[in-house]
Amino acid sequence: MENHGLDLAPEKTEAVLLIGRRPCGPLPGLKLRGHPVVPAKEVKYLWVTLDRRLTFAPHIQHALKKAKKAVKALGQIMPRTCGAGEGTRRLLAAVAPSIVTYATPVWEKALRRDRNVKRLASVQRQMALRVYRAYRTAGLSAVLALARQVPWHLVVTERKLRYDDRRELNPGLKRTRKQRSEETLARWQTEWERDTGESGWTKRLIPDIGVWQCRRHLRCMR
Incomplete structure (x- = not known):
């Protein structure tokens, strides 16, 4: 992304694991440039709220x-x-x-x-x-x-x-x-x-x- 002039702000980065109805074990730790990213239960993308189970x-x-x-x-x-x-x-x-x-x-x-x-x-x-x-x-x-x-x-x-x-x-x-x-x-x-x-x-x-x-x-x- 940096090669295309795009940059990420680690402190503003959000993540969600879309698993549907399937069971899920412990989530792995995520880091972006050393900054921990805690997976959330839901995130907003293009004004649509996505939850883990896609309900x-x-x-x-x-x-x-x-x-x-x-x-x-x-x-x-x-x-x-x-x-x-x-x-x-x-x-x-x-x-x-x-x-x-x-x-x-x-x-x-x-x-x-x-x-x-x-x-x-x-x-x-x-x-x-x-x-x-x-x-x-x-x-x-x-x-x-x-x-x-x-x-x-x-x-x-x-x-x-x-x-x-x-x-x-x-x-x-x-x-x-x-x-x-x-x-x-x-x-x-x-x-x-x-x-x-x-x-x-x-x-x-x-x-x-x-x-x-x-x-x-x-x-x-x-």
């Missing part, structure tokens, strides 16, 4: 921590009883998912764990409450539907599939962007119909998520 749970937690700050800041300019209309609120709320869904092709598999999906839903619910001006007691599924906020775990899956389409990783399964969006709405509709929570009346008023999501009038029906 990406720490990355999701760090991303949600940033998203919470954004939601809190937006909440100050989007009070429940007054302020901006739905169109403006939806535009401002787009900040949070852009933070959460960064580098989704890398960590999308982490959503196979329900715990990580619930973590995403918890933060998204806070944002949806502000968009629709709902009370804190509103259920997750209902407030996401009313605020027209696609569940983040479905957004992550769609972006991963679109990435595969661009890279042609699965040529036989390649779809257009519009087709991927339609597939996401279909998955959301399936989850909406299977939901047995506190969204009974909302489901009666909004039986078809796709129709409500694509409605032309912008103002909330409240």
